[in-house]
Amino acid sequence: MKPFDFFKPESADAAVEALAAHSPNVRILAGGTDAVVDLKHVPDSPGLVVDVSQLKELKGIEVTDAGLRIGAGVTHTEIMKHPLIEEHAPALIDAAHTIGAVQTRNLGTLGGNLVTCVPSMDSGPTLMALEAEVTVTGPTGKRTIPLGDFFVGPRKTILEKDALLLEIIVPAANLGKPASFIKFGLRKGQALALVNAASALWIEDGKFKDVRISLGAVAPVVIRAPKAEAILEGQSVTELLVDEAAKTAVSEAKPIDDFRASKEYRNDLIEVGVRRTLKGAIDAASI
Ligand SMILES: Cc1cc2nc3c(=O)[nH]c(=O)nc-3n(C[C@H](O)[C@H](O)[C@H](O)COP(=O)(O)OP(=O)(O)OC[C@H]3O[C@@H](n4cnc5c(N)ncnc54)[C@H](O)[C@@H]3O)c2cc1C
Incomplete structure (x- = not known):
């Protein structure tokens, strides 16, 4: 692994500031189950690694007026155990169950799964069927878009290097949808x-x-x-x-x-x- 600088911001704003200041020589780290494998294989130093795993803005599962909000930093294990997911979108639990092994699910996050954007991602189909939306933030502010518009191609989303996925929302109209x-x-x-x-x-x-x-x-x-x-x-x-x-x-x-x-x-x-x-x-x- 090539040497790199490491930053653990205390807020999403501080993360975005650091990403913008160092873009494009910057990488986001959440659970690290995909990112650490990538870091081992980069030919040059990745520059700055920004660890978002503890950001409170990326945590939590709750029902809001918009629907079921799942923070991008929520792990697959948290999804599997959460009563609100069981009540409003239980198929997400079935999908989370199939991801890797216990260790991967304990560290791996929903946001990381979507941003990695491999065609075989296991959280994508259920969220797409439930017409989920995602909120992203960057230097120009926040915006919420349909998940289908977030994916661009294999391993490519609309996110620029200086942007962060904040949350995933299953719209209120689809809560409890079979x-x-x-x-x-x-x-x-x-x-x-x-x-x-x-x-x-x-x-x-x-x-x-x-x-x-x-x-x-x-x-x-x-x-x-x-x-x-x-x-x-x-x-x-x-x-x-x-x-x-x-x-x-x-x-x-x-x-x-x-x-x-x-x-x-x-x-x-x-x-x-x-x-x-x-x-x-x-x-x-x-x-
Ligand atoms: C042994 C093993 C088995 C696996 N099995 C499966 C499987 O069965 N099914 C499956 O779908 N996946 C599987 N995975 C892939 C992986 O575990 C998941 O994609 C996981 O959800 C990634 O989350 P993470 O938090 O570890 O992301 P990380 O590895 O930290 O990050 C992944 C990518 O997303 C970016 N990123 C992370 N969070 C954000 C954010 N909030 N905003 C912007 N960018 C962000 C990172 O920069 C990086 O590019 C497996 C991985 C391993 C190592």
């Missing part, structure tokens, strides 16, 4: 997703309403499957339609072919994943 998440890997534990998927929906008078389907590891970033969603919207709940939506979702993805799985196998997983998460969400809606 949702379901699934992950397929080469083994049950400690595996990257070959495909992951999440669905969220309401059922009103026996008909689908506001169906949202999201997929990970099948495109450069986590995506929605709008054509599959449209097949279900406003229609009566039937197994036949769920099957049709699952098949359609395959046409909306562009999975890769690599040493871990063929494109054909991943396409099969997309269909199965969408079918199962839709059924999971329907079951959750019927409780």
Whole structure:
């Protein structure tokens, strides 16, 4: 690892000031589960490392007028144990469970997972299906944007070097929305997703309403499957339609072919994943 300067700010403002002063020779460190691996492989000194792991502005899980607010520095373990997540967005707990092992979940944060922006991230699909928004802050102030607009490409978000992800918000209208998440890997534990998927929906008078389907590891970033969603919207709940939506979702993805799985196998997983998460969400809606 190359030598670097280290700064542990006491506020988000102080963090942004330091980031702006040293940009672009600066890196943010949260839980470090991704960042420390990267730091080991950089050819030159990364400059200044700004440790945001203790910032109070990045902590906490609460319900506000805007919805369910999760600080970017909240760990996967905290998500798994939190009563407000269990009450309002339990599918996030299922997703957090699948991330790495206990040690990774104890250190790894939701914000770090989203900013790393690998296509296989496990927190992305459920948050996308629940239409989460993110608040970012930088030298020009704060702004809140849909999570889908935050992802730009593999390992690339809209964040500039001098900006910080502050929080993730599941909108108030989607609190308690029935949702379901699934992950397929080469083994049950400690595996990257070959495909992951999440669905969220309401059922009103026996008909689908506001169906949202999201997929990970099948495109450069986590995506929605709008054509599959449209097949279900406003229609009566039937197994036949769920099957049709699952098949359609395959046409909306562009999975890769690599040493871990063929494109054909991943396409099969997309269909199965969408079918199962839709059924999971329907079951959750019927409780
Ligand atoms: C053994 C192992 C297994 C793993 N398994 C999985 C898995 O199954 N599924 C999965 O999705 N991921 C997995 N990961 C990846 C990783 O653990 C997660 O992405 C984790 O959530 C990253 O969070 P962190 O706090 O450790 O981020 P860090 O490593 O501290 O940071 C990651 C990146 O985000 C930036 N960053 C962090 N916080 C902020 C912020 N608030 N604002 C702006 N930038 C920020 C950092 O600069 C860095 O670029 C695994 C990692 C390891 C080491």
